[in-house]
Amino acid sequence: MDQFQKDLQYVRAAVEKHEATSFAPGIPVIWAFICVCGLTLQDIRPQAVSVYWMCAVPVGFVLSMVLGNMHGKGRAAVAPKLGAIEILHWLSIPVAIGLMVYIFSMRSAPTVMGAQMSLLIVALVYFLGGLHLNRVWLYGGLAMAAGILLIPFIPGFPFTATGIAFGAALLFGAFAKRPVPSYRDAASV
């Protein structure tokens, strides 16, 4: 059994080495630069922040995709499905923030804003759950995000709208044609 423990340590070391090289090192550098510039701009020239993020985020995404693809090809480890998961995962951040900006731009009353913000958070969590856990939740997340857009048109009952959107999303997920295994099933032991 001592030999087995040593063998496990050997395997663990190999896996850790692999994981340490599984992302393109340029990607965190790009986003560190973008975020430092963006947040600094918030302090020194806040009126330019919106334009900055609208330009920097797409550029950052394109560069990340290019670097990620090059890194994968260099390691002969291009996995389109996993690449798609990564892209959708990180795209959820600008989409969620975009929806949040939309919410604030509507100048909604606090209670409505609270409902929308709650729905946004739940939508994000369900969406990410759909990516990483079970695809059934993905549609729920998307449905709830759509609900955020509808809430301002039901001004008198924001929490009711939240509840309806949430319930509809759960029912949609429950009655989806078939539960699709999450992508992670393919990579877990």
Added chain:
Amino acid sequence: MLQVSDRAALAKSIANVDKLLLHRTRLGICVLLISSGGPVSFTELTQLLEETDGSMATHLRKLEDASFITVKKSFVNRKPLTVFAITAEGKQAVREHLQLMHELHNTVK
């Protein structure tokens, strides 16, 4: 001291151990392919597991013969590229092997 029933269970467990995965390199290959979620090249496997090319090729052939992994050969910039991926059978075998080794470990303890 192990009881008679424990010795019998131990003997049965030992008999069921997958000999293919008893070798740490082959176990390492399978675990790496599972954890990566995608194909891994021959060169990378060799570097990660610190094996020679010849030894790695032998281990990979045995795993391929047992249908635990698949191989795909291509050319990139006119250089041959060989990548490997785990099969469902391979994943199941690793799962069972690790479970069995865990049970053996508990029995011996």
